Amino acid sequence: MQWNDGTIGANTTRDRPHGDSPIFTDWAIIPPVRPLVRLGNRAMTKQEKAAYMKLWRLAHKVERAEYQRAWNESHPNYKKAYNKAYRQAHRAEIRAYWAAYYQAHKDETDARVAAWNNANRSHVTAYRAERYRAHRDKARAQTAAWQKAHPDKCRDNNAHRHALKLGATVEYVERAVVFERDNGRCHVCGKKVDPKDWHLDHIVPLSKGGEHSYRNVAMAHPDCNMKKYAKLIGQLRLF
Numbered sequence: 001m002q003w004n005d006g007t008i009g010a011n012t013t014r015d016r017p018h019g020d021s022p023i024f025t026d027w028a029i030i031p032p033v034r035p036l037v038r039l040g041n042r043a044m045t046k047q048e049k050a051a052y053m054k055l056w057r058l059a060h061k062v063e064r065a066e067y068q069r070a071w072n073e074s075h076p077n078y079k080k081a082y083n084k085a086y087r088q089a090h091r092a093e094i095r096a097y098w099a100a101y102y103q104a105h106k107d108e109t110d111a112r113v114a115a116w117n118n119a120n121r122s123h124v125t126a127y128r129a130e131r132y133r134a135h136r137d138k139a140r141a142q143t144a145a146w147q148k149a150h151p152d153k154c155r156d157n158n159a160h161r162h163a164l165k166l167g168a169t170v171e172y173v174e175r176a177v178v179f180e181r182d183n184g185r186c187h188v189c190g191k192k193v194d195p196k197d198w199h200l201d202h203i204v205p206l207s208k209g210g211e212h213s214y215r216n217v218a219m220a221h222p223d224c225n226m227k228k229y230a231k232l233i234g235q236l237r238l239f
């Protein structure tokens with residue numbers, strides 16, 4: 001057995017204070033005080049050494065901790081580098097540890113994170129903005145892919161946003177629901193519409209105080225909708 005003399009690289013895996021947790025690295029550095037390794041004229045046996053060291057560590061607990069603290073302070077980069085290397089070497093293990101921890105403490109963790117986010121709102125906003133800037137291309141590609149996969153949902157969202165902008169009374173209207181309700185027929189001419197190309201017509205236009213709601217929308221052919229719109233403009237000109 002080699003006694004640790006406190007030089008760099010002199011870590012020990014003995015004395016794991018945190019059990020087998022991969023999170024806490026044990027790199028206690030034993031003070032440069034040579035403990036007894038011989039009994040009289042003979043070397044200690046392995047068992048004798050182990051028993052002796054156990055007592056020795058207990059007896060020197062305070063000075064070892066103090067030594068470790070001072071050593072850490074005078075070698076700040078060593079600990080950083082050591083921990084970084086450790087994390088890299090045990091990445092999967094650490095991830096699994098925290099995933100299990102999260103599963104076992106889900107509610108309290110979520111609550112703690114939400115509380116922290118609330119208390120640090122401006123920080124969180126800045127962080128998210130920065131993150132978005134750093135990953136803008138990826139975020140845009142993800143959005144574009146989602147939009148391509150959910151065209152109807154996009155139109156629903158856009159209509160919703162547009163109505164909000166106009167200050168209309170709004171409920172979330174889904175085109176799919178209107179299509180079903182109106183049996184796929186245009187409310188102006190009564191004929192079937194192309195399921196991929198039809199307008200969600202506001203019966204009372206949003207611009208005239210109509211609301212964005214199921215009771216104020218109906219399906220229409222793009223042409224029928226435009227004709228109705230043109231007629232409305234004509235009426236406006238008459239007054």
Ligand SMILES: [Zn+2]
Nearest residue numbers: 186189221224
């Ligand atoms: Zn029509």
